[in-house]
Amino acid sequence: MGRDGELARLSALWDETWRGKGRRLVLSGEAGIGKSRLLRALRESLAEVSWSIRELHCREEWREMPLKATTALIERLLAFGPDDTPQERRDLLRAYLSVYHAPFCDRAYPPIEALLGIGADSPAPSGWSSRPSMPKP
Numbered sequence: 001m002g003r004d005g006e007l008a009r010l011s012a013l014w015d016e017t018w019r020g021k022g023r024r025l026v027l028s029g030e031a032g033i034g035k036s037r038l039l040r041a042l043r044e045s046l047a048e049v050s051w052s053i054r055e056l057h058c059r060e061e062w063r064e065m066p067l068k069a070t071t072a073l074i075e076r077l078l079a080f081g082p083d084d085t086p087q088e089r090r091d092l093l094r095a096y097l098s099v100y101h102a103p104f105c106d107r108a109y110p111p112i113e114a115l116l117g118i119g120a121d122s123p124a125p126s127g128w129s130s131r132p133s134m135p136k137p
């Protein structure tokens with residue numbers, strides 16, 4: 001395949017990422033140059049570990065909303081319905097975080113609530129703020 005060097009660099013970045021150093025990479029180039037193939041090779045090299053790999057695609061109509069693919073993913077994960085009220089959405093977010101990301105839910109809730117635009121003027125429901133919070137690193 002002749003992309004061992006590129007693959008090694010991607011693997012090194014991945015390594016740092018899962019050790020907790022957030023990393024991002026922009027892979028760009030002309031159509032047909034092998035971007036998708038390289039990512040597939042990376043994905044296959046990670047197959048023995050059970051990562052959750054999320055693949056996001058942007059849409060033309062989201063051109064002015066750079067984070068739309070991310071918020072759409074979160075809304076799907078949280079199973080928001082089109083008629084859910086902001087309060088119902090906050091409850092779903094809170095429930096999801098406390099089930100799947102309990103150690104981080106206090107820290108993660110406010111920025112995600114803001115990202116999704118579901119915040120209320122009123123304070124968070126009681127119970128939420130009294131959860132033990134994650135110590136700062």
Ligand SMILES: Nc1ncnc2c1ncn2[C@@H]1O[C@H](COP(=O)(O)OP(=O)(O)O)[C@@H](O)[C@H]1O
Pocket residue numbers: 001002003029030031032033034035036037038
């Ligand atoms: N390193 C490679 N060696 C051989 N074939 C490759 C290599 N990279 C890509 N290809 C082939 O070239 C074509 C285009 O690659 P693709 O990854 O789809 O490009 P891109 O995503 O950049 O448009 C595919 O048929 C793919 O299998």
Ligand SMILES: [Mg+2]
Pocket residue numbers: 035036037
């Ligand atoms: Mg491609």
